Amino acid sequence: METKASIRQLLNTLVPLVLLWIAAYLSLSVSYWLTLPITIIASGFVVRTFIIFHDCCHQSFFKSRRANEILGTITGVLTLCPYQKWKISHSIHHATSSNLDKRGTGDMWVLTVEEYEEASIWTKIRYRIYRNPMVMFGLGPIFIFLFAYRFNRKGAKRKERLSTYITNVSLVALYALLCWLIGWQAFVLVQAPVFFFSGMMGIWLFYVQHQFEDTYYEHDEEWTYINAAVEGSSYYKLPKPLQWITGNIGFHHVHHLSPKVPNYNLEKAHNATPPLQKATTITIRTSMKALRFRLWDESAKEFISFKDAKRMRRPGARKMENPASELRRAPKLQGE
Numbered sequence: 001m002e003t004k005a006s007i008r009q010l011l012n013t014l015v016p017l018v019l020l021w022i023a024a025y026l027s028l029s030v031s032y033w034l035t036l037p038i039t040i041i042a043s044g045f046v047v048r049t050f051i052i053f054h055d056c057c058h059q060s061f062f063k064s065r066r067a068n069e070i071l072g073t074i075t076g077v078l079t080l081c082p083y084q085k086w087k088i089s090h091s092i093h094h095a096t097s098s099n100l101d102k103r104g105t106g107d108m109w110v111l112t113v114e115e116y117e118e119a120s121i122w123t124k125i126r127y128r129i130y131r132n133p134m135v136m137f138g139l140g141p142i143f144i145f146l147f148a149y150r151f152n153r154k155g156a157k158r159k160e161r162l163s164t165y166i167t168n169v170s171l172v173a174l175y176a177l178l179c180w181l182i183g184w185q186a187f188v189l190v191q192a193p194v195f196f197f198s199g200m201m202g203i204w205l206f207y208v209q210h211q212f213e214d215t216y217y218e219h220d221e222e223w224t225y226i227n228a229a230v231e232g233s234s235y236y237k238l239p240k241p242l243q244w245i246t247g248n249i250g251f252h253h254v255h256h257l258s259p260k261v262p263n264y265n266l267e268k269a270h271n272a273t274p275p276l277q278k279a280t281t282i283t284i285r286t287s288m289k290a291l292r293f294r295l296w297d298e299s300a301k302e303f304i305s306f307k308d309a310k311r312m313r314r315p316g317a318r319k320m321e322n323p324a325s326e327l328r329r330a331p332k333l334q335g336e
Helices: 003-027 032-057 065-078 083-096 113-118 121-131 133-150 158-182 184-208 225-231 240-245 252-257 263-272 274-278 284-292 306-312
Strands: 295-297 302-304
Touching (some): 003 032, 003 065, 032 065, 032 184, 032 263, 065 158, 083 158, 113 306, 133 158, 158 184, 184 284, 225 252, 225 274, 252 263, 263 274, 295 306, 302 306
């Protein structure tokens, strides 16, 4: 990590974010049709701010742990994420990603075909609702960032609880100040779309970076960290402007293999390591296929749709070959 590069990224992220927010507010006196495009651009800088927060959680943005914790707490307020709570759940995600026997923390709810078939009607209904794109990307940001992140998990230690309280109090203070300065109506008109679009983009990035057709899922006895990182995380090849605004997180396979690499060095690591260039590459066009993925087929080792799973049950269709693990509880979805 390079201190100068980190500070430079802070400046080219937070300064434009503040200026765009102010511009969106000032544009309200002209037309809301002018305000909306500005808020969409601003939401991109919120995503970029989240990547800085994400690096702080991995202790990879600054060399100093204290500096990472301070900046992580501040950027956590801007992105509505409590630093310690998110740091812990995300660390578990890295340690258990693609492990069929350790699902449930920091990841998305994924059922295998056999688990779904053996599930109760109520579980099937919940799962179908959860995996519906309108719910996941429409209601998901509201539920996760506005509600789920406001509460501590059961058994959270004092430091984690305190971090959540500090984030919540800071959010109330910041939003109250902005409402007092510009009025609550103007605040909502600007902040609501910034929040929604950034949350939707964040969930989408996390989704497609792990939910691609031939990703990697194994049971604990066969699971390996390296395979989970390189085969279970995609290289999301984005146009350069989008790659920049998303803080290079498209090089997700590199990040999972070595979380200590700061976001601004991910592309360098990818280009300097030929084996990493063999990771599954998806583009904006091919990533759209992920919208139909619903269940993990253990026998074929690929994601399939509900329709495909139904077709498999017809007479003459192939049978499942591998035993499935017991049904896991629905995990808490994270914004990556």
